[in-house]
Amino acid sequence: MTPAQSKHAHVATIAAGEPWRASDDAPPAVEMRGITKRFPGVIANNQVDFTVKRGEIHALLGENGAGKSTLMNVLAGLYKPSEGTIWIHGERVDFNSPRDAIAAGVGMVHQHFMLVPVQTVAENIFLGVRETPFVLDYKQMAADVRRIGTQYGMPVDPNAKIWQLSVGEQQRVEIIKILYHGAQVLILDEPTAVLTPQETLGLFATLRTMVAQGKTVIFISHKLDEVLSIADRITVLRAGGVAETVFARDVNKVQLASLMVGREVLFRLEKPERAPGEVRLALSAVEALDNKNLPALRKLTLKVHSCEIVGIAGVAGNGQRELAEVICGLRAISGGVIEVCGKTVTNAAPIVMINAGVAYVPEDRSTTGSAPNLSLAENTAIKSYRDEPVGKGMFVKRNTMRTIAGGLIDRFNISAPSTATPVRKLSGGNLQKVILAREISKRPRVLVAAYPTRGLDIGATEAVRKILLDERNDGAAILLISEDLDEIFAIADRIAVLYEGRVMGEFASADADRETIGLMMAGHAADTAHTSPARNPEAAS
Amino acid sequence: MTAQSALGPTPEKTVTRLRIEQRMEQPTWLRYASPIILVGAALLVGALLLRLAGANPWFVYRQMFSIAFGSAYGWSDTTIKAVPLIVIGLGVALALRMRLFNVGAEGQFFIGAFMATGVALYILPTNAPAWLMLLAMGLGGFIGGAFWGFIPGILKARLNVNEIITTLMLTYVAVLWNNYWVYGPWSERGFGMTSTFPDNAWMPRFTDYAEQIPALRGMTAHFGIFVAIVLAIVMWILLRSSKWGFEISVIGDNNRAARYAGINLSRNIILVMMISGGFAGLAGMIEVAGVVHRLQERFSPGYGFTAIIIAWLAKLNPLAIIPVAYLFGGLLVGGDAIQPAGVAAMLQGVILFVVVGGEMLLTYRVRLEKVAVAA
Numbered sequence A: 001m002t003p004a005q006s007k008h009a010h011v012a013t014i015a016a017g018e019p020w021r022a023s024d025d026a027p028p029a030v031e032m033r034g035i036t037k038r039f040p041g042v043i044a045n046n047q048v049d050f051t052v053k054r055g056e057i058h059a060l061l062g063e064n065g066a067g068k069s070t071l072m073n074v075l076a077g078l079y080k081p082s083e084g085t086i087w088i089h090g091e092r093v094d095f096n097s098p099r100d101a102i103a104a105g106v107g108m109v110h111q112h113f114m115l116v117p118v119q120t121v122a123e124n125i126f127l128g129v130r131e132t133p134f135v136l137d138y139k140q141m142a143a144d145v146r147r148i149g150t151q152y153g154m155p156v157d158p159n160a161k162i163w164q165l166s167v168g169e170q171q172r173v174e175i176i177k178i179l180y181h182g183a184q185v186l187i188l189d190e191p192t193a194v195l196t197p198q199e200t201l202g203l204f205a206t207l208r209t210m211v212a213q214g215k216t217v218i219f220i221s222h223k224l225d226e227v228l229s230i231a232d233r234i235t236v237l238r239a240g241g242v243a244e245t246v247f248a249r250d251v252n253k254v255q256l257a258s259l260m261v262g263r264e265v266l267f268r269l270e271k272p273e274r275a276p277g278e279v280r281l282a283l284s285a286v287e288a289l290d291n292k293n294l295p296a297l298r299k300l301t302l303k304v305h306s307c308e309i310v311g312i313a314g315v316a317g318n319g320q321r322e323l324a325e326v327i328c329g330l331r332a333i334s335g336g337v338i339e340v341c342g343k344t345v346t347n348a349a350p351i352v353m354i355n356a357g358v359a360y361v362p363e364d365r366s367t368t369g370s371a372p373n374l375s376l377a378e379n380t381a382i383k384s385y386r387d388e389p390v391g392k393g394m395f396v397k398r399n400t401m402r403t404i405a406g407g408l409i410d411r412f413n414i415s416a417p418s419t420a421t422p423v424r425k426l427s428g429g430n431l432q433k434v435i436l437a438r439e440i441s442k443r444p445r446v447l448v449a450a451y452p453t454r455g456l457d458i459g460a461t462e463a464v465r466k467i468l469l470d471e472r473n474d475g476a477a478i479l480l481i482s483e484d485l486d487e488i489f490a491i492a493d494r495i496a497v498l499y500e501g502r503v504m505g506e507f508a509s510a511d512a513d514r515e516t517i518g519l520m521m522a523g524h525a526a527d528t529a530h531t532s533p534a535r536n537p538e539a540a541s
Numbered sequence B: 001m002t003a004q005s006a007l008g009p010t011p012e013k014t015v016t017r018l019r020i021e022q023r024m025e026q027p028t029w030l031r032y033a034s035p036i037i038l039v040g041a042a043l044l045v046g047a048l049l050l051r052l053a054g055a056n057p058w059f060v061y062r063q064m065f066s067i068a069f070g071s072a073y074g075w076s077d078t079t080i081k082a083v084p085l086i087v088i089g090l091g092v093a094l095a096l097r098m099r100l101f102n103v104g105a106e107g108q109f110f111i112g113a114f115m116a117t118g119v120a121l122y123i124l125p126t127n128a129p130a131w132l133m134l135l136a137m138g139l140g141g142f143i144g145g146a147f148w149g150f151i152p153g154i155l156k157a158r159l160n161v162n163e164i165i166t167t168l169m170l171t172y173v174a175v176l177w178n179n180y181w182v183y184g185p186w187s188e189r190g191f192g193m194t195s196t197f198p199d200n201a202w203m204p205r206f207t208d209y210a211e212q213i214p215a216l217r218g219m220t221a222h223f224g225i226f227v228a229i230v231l232a233i234v235m236w237i238l239l240r241s242s243k244w245g246f247e248i249s250v251i252g253d254n255n256r257a258a259r260y261a262g263i264n265l266s267r268n269i270i271l272v273m274m275i276s277g278g279f280a281g282l283a284g285m286i287e288v289a290g291v292v293h294r295l296q297e298r299f300s301p302g303y304g305f306t307a308i309i310i311a312w313l314a315k316l317n318p319l320a321i322i323p324v325a326y327l328f329g330g331l332l333v334g335g336d337a338i339q340p341a342g343v344a345a346m347l348q349g350v351i352l353f354v355v356v357g358g359e360m361l362l363t364y365r366v367r368l369e370k371v372a373v374a375a
Ligand SMILES: Nc1ncnc2c1ncn2[C@@H]1O[C@H](COP(=O)(O)OP(=O)(O)OP(=O)(O)O)[C@@H](O)[C@H]1O
Pocket: A039, A040, A042, A043, A044, A062, A063, A064, A065, A066, A067, A068, A069, A070, A071, A415, A416, A417, A424, A425, A426, A427, A428, A429, A430, A455, A457
């Protein structure tokens, strides 16, 4: 019997078994005691005690840089703890690598997936099989993948290539992969940050099935509503230590927020009236292809004015990425015209757009938005090194660069050991803040912000929204791409619904209603939704 | 034991296996110490091989060392070998900083030498002032090498053709081209060499100043070493503090981020490949003007390839290239003069092997472990 088959047998055993119920007398699925993890200059985790019962969904909460990912990386064998002990299902373990962790039944889905795009789903799942048999039985592999998929309500086509899948589907592949490898304890690091609301519901259904079958789930999130709806218990980390572990049913959003931050948090934003000014960004009948050479933008027409935030609502994959890239000169358009501040800049190079005053907070912060091994200071300067005060003649002034970066750390409340730290060592949210700081500090005339608060904790989210509003009040034209309707309603002046590369409709956010927008996001045509015409900004100014 | 094995339905036995895994965190000191560790390890492996060949490694090493570094003449000879290694190494390192693998420096070196020879023998008159002659030869050498780097550069930038293949292939073209000229139109009586350069095309040597400073008598090292050192310093400053150097570090780390930041990728790829090739070409000019004083069939003991190892060992740091190049220069000088012949080549091979293998060992870890297998 090959190892692959024996594993297949054990998955089947559990599937056939009785629904599993959490009980207090069984040894906990995970017990971490006195975990300390030091990095040069930082204590990421400090004497953390963390216990997860078998069969529970346990949420891990905390501000950006609180040490959530680090703690989970320790549990998943990616880092060795500086101090502390771990037990898995009552057995003491000492992991030297993620493989050891997987062998003990602990698997982690990282926020950045590690799949090979040109290979199929099945191939990716089998890539890491511990003892690969010499001859892979492809049919058997595909069948196994399909079976695990159906068992947990995560249908995937085993023969599809990874690059053809949406982010949500790729995440399913990652989950199936660790399940296939025998994971009993699943760790998901901010899984819902990249999912649409529908996909999130699907994921939650899957998680519930998994715990019903005796598996244990730990997941990290910044979305409090979500955490309250799915988790059994919640552990809040603060500054590397445990603030508290609570039952989800005993707390509300406000209490959680203050546990995280250590003080009361207000969920309110001031949005003063502003009359929109001149047109800063105009796209007319723009057409563009996506990476697979399929039409992504179809005759898209859109205007953004000074002192205005236009929110792009829509399900991811309807042309958002292409829209942003086209405006920033990162993707060629095959038809139409783009104007910035009245100048035609159709198919201009990125540098032309930057010089025209266009800033861009990209969707993927580590692959596009930053150079991971360069320092924080260098990353804040990758656009401004050309101009005074950082650039001078043919040289860059590194001291000035550092000073400016230091200022940004303070202003944007970035937690980082120093300006010399390579940004790959920053926590996800803090990297996002570095990118935001860089783009916003240039006082852009046009700002394209794609999912600007993704991965930020509640405090930082509010701060960023406030900064966007401040910029708008000072005259910036902002295109806000977001899946979060709350965010769009909170700060946008106008809402444009994007569906299959077209603007399905535009509304003044004051008189838009969620239902209509939701319908249009799903592609229902304008005749039912055409009730409220957009406020005409030209007339208003 | 783990939860996994507890679930296994079949009886199990354990076997010991070799496992390779990535190191979780690499300590900082290790990164700086690794070149020294690697060279040390290479010498150790070399010693073992010498032992097996029946030689006394300690004796061989000591003799090599004293030949290469034990006297002023030794230093002079070592300098002669180090100069082309430094200059080519700088170019290779520059390209590597952008993750461009210029493995064709050897070919660019030949083309540079060819161009310099053309200038010296056929373009400028024999009575041209020496400074003009050398400057024109240097320019010619640089342009020749730069052209040889431009071809793979533009192919990479426009069509995304792999530069490893193109630079390597162009090396063969360069060597054949060189042979054609030294055996054909430029040949001196049918031998594989041109006639000797006129005096004004000779790079000044230390021994030329023996009249004034008698201690320099017999020191054939040439002023190319000053060129090499100045180039290293200039490159170090440019990479550290110029806008262009900053662009290169961004491109080298994440070219998508570079494009996003408005940095022109194609232009930089072409430019860097041209400079990289140009440096190798300049090294070719220095070699013919300073050492060989003519163009001939084989005048490089593989400088263009050795320079790749040097750039790597120096961690792409222009200043660190100088001592590393001296080490390898010493290896060549010491190895030439010693029995058994070929020790230098063997050691170089061992160093290459150890450097590549060792880098892997330092980022990965090999572990013996017991694993359970189904019976
Ligand atoms: N490899 C590393 N080297 C040095 N410091 C690190 C490393 N990884 C994390 N850190 C530091 O440890 C701290 C905790 O980081 P961690 O990624 O665990 O935060 P987090 O709670 O996951 O935050 P976020 O919500 O932003 O993802 C941060 O200050 C970070 O800079």
